[in-house]
Amino acid sequence: MLPLFKKKTSLPAYPPDIHSHLLPGLDDGTKSYEETLEILKQFYEIGTRKLYTTPHIMSDLYPNEEETILGKLSWVKEKLTLDDVDIDIQAAAEYYLDEILLEKLDNTPKKLLSFGDRYLLFETSFMNQPFYLQEFIFKAISQGYKPVLAHPERYSYIQNDPSILDDLMQRGVLLQLNIISLAGYYSKPVKKLAEKLIDQKKIHFIGSDCHNLQQFLALKEAMTTRHYKKALDLPLINYKL
Ligand SMILES: [Fe+2]
Numbered sequence: 156m157l158p159l160f161k162k163k164t165s166l167p168a169y170p171p172d173i174h175s176h177l178l179p180g181l182d183d184g185t186k187s188y189e190e191t192l193e194i195l196k197q198f199y200e201i202g203t204r205k206l207y208t209t210p211h212i213m214s215d216l217y218p219n220e221e222e223t224i225l226g227k228l229s230w231v232k233e234k235l236t237l238d239d240v241d242i243d244i245q246a247a248a249e250y251y252l253d254e255i256l257l258e259k260l261d262n263t264p265k266k267l268l269s270f271g272d273r274y275l276l277f278e279t280s281f282m283n284q285p286f287y288l289q290e291f292i293f294k295a296i297s298q299g300y301k302p303v304l305a306h307p308e309r310y311s312y313i314q315n316d317p318s319i320l321d322d323l324m325q326r327g328v329l330l331q332l333n334i335i336s337l338a339g340y341y342s343k344p345v346k347k348l349a350e351k352l353i354d355q356k357k358i359h360f361i362g363s364d365c366h367n368l369q370q371f372l373a374l375k376e377a378m379t380t381r382h383y384k385k386a387l388d389l390p391l392i393n394y395k396l
Contacts, residue, residue: 166378168202170393173270174305174331174362175208178227178246181219182211184366188234195235195242197371201378205243205396207270213251221268224248245270249305250277252285257294264298271396274360275300276331284312284319292326303360306333308348309341317348320357329359332386335370338377350382353389360392 176184177191185191198206210224211217228246235244247270250256256277259267269275275295279285295302307313307320307330320330335341336349352358363374377383 166201167384167387169198169363169374169378170203170361170387170391171205171207171396172198172203172363172365173207173209173247173274173303173360173393173396174249174276174333175206175365176210176249177206177208177244177365178210178224178231181224181227182217184210188231190368191231192235192238192240194365194368194371195240195244197368199240199242201375203242205245207245207247207396209247209249209270209276211251212248212256214253214255219248221248221266224268247274247276250275252277252279252287252291254287257287257291260291260294260298267300269300271392273300274303274329274392276303276305278305279310281310282312288323289326292323292328296327301329302327303329303331305331305362306336306364308332308336308345308352314344314348317351320352324357329392330357331360331362332358333364334361334377334383334386335364335373336377337380337382337386338373340370340373340377353382353386356389358386358389358391361386 176182179185179187179191210219212219224246248268292302313319332349336345339346365371
């Protein structure tokens with residue numbers, strides 16, 4: 156007997172991504188161009204055609220300069236053309252909130268790498284609410300940026316008191332959820348808060364935060380969850396990029 160046709164389970168295309176670590180050798184992301192190439196090919200497979208990759212800028216661990224990031228981006232783009240990969244890759248950065256970032260906002264604000272309509276991706280300490288948080292938001296907005304908090308579901312101080320996010324949003328902060336949180340990649344509490352933020356429609360951007368192939372596989376797993384589909388129904392700014 157002939158096998159029955161397999162029912163196709165097609166996933167909705169993954170929209171333009173705004174958070175990843177795919178410029179080789181700059182941070183804890185990909186280690187080689189080949190690894191970057193493999194991941195970008197996989198992004199193409201799931202429907203992504205545009206992607207802002209965001210190396211860490213963190214004064215002690217990854218003291219990247221904006222020029223270094225843009226230089227590495229040009230190098231990668233040139234190689235991708237030769238390899239015939241039809242994906243539009245751009246670069247911004249994931250800024251760690253510290254005194255150096257505040258100094259940059261004071262002294263060289265135009266230098267900062269943002270994406271789209273001047274969206275500025277930032278992260279904070281995972282344990283404690285930073286002392287400078289409100290000052291940073293005020294300065295970033297005064298300089299014409301729209302601050303985007305990376306993966307709010309991952310910070311323990313926010314897990315302990317999610318109402319902090321309401322205050323941040325009132326001050327003009329946008330929230331970016333990591334999709335792999337929905338696969339339970341980090342922990343159960345992170346997954347739970349990620350789902351709750353989607354249910355409460357508090358998410359403005361989604362991101363992969365992809366550092367390596369293993370995380371890309373977790374992304375594919377997360378794309379099968381009910382909350383991923385629910386997230387795609389939100390008015391995500393990703394669609395406008
Ligand atoms: Fe990241």
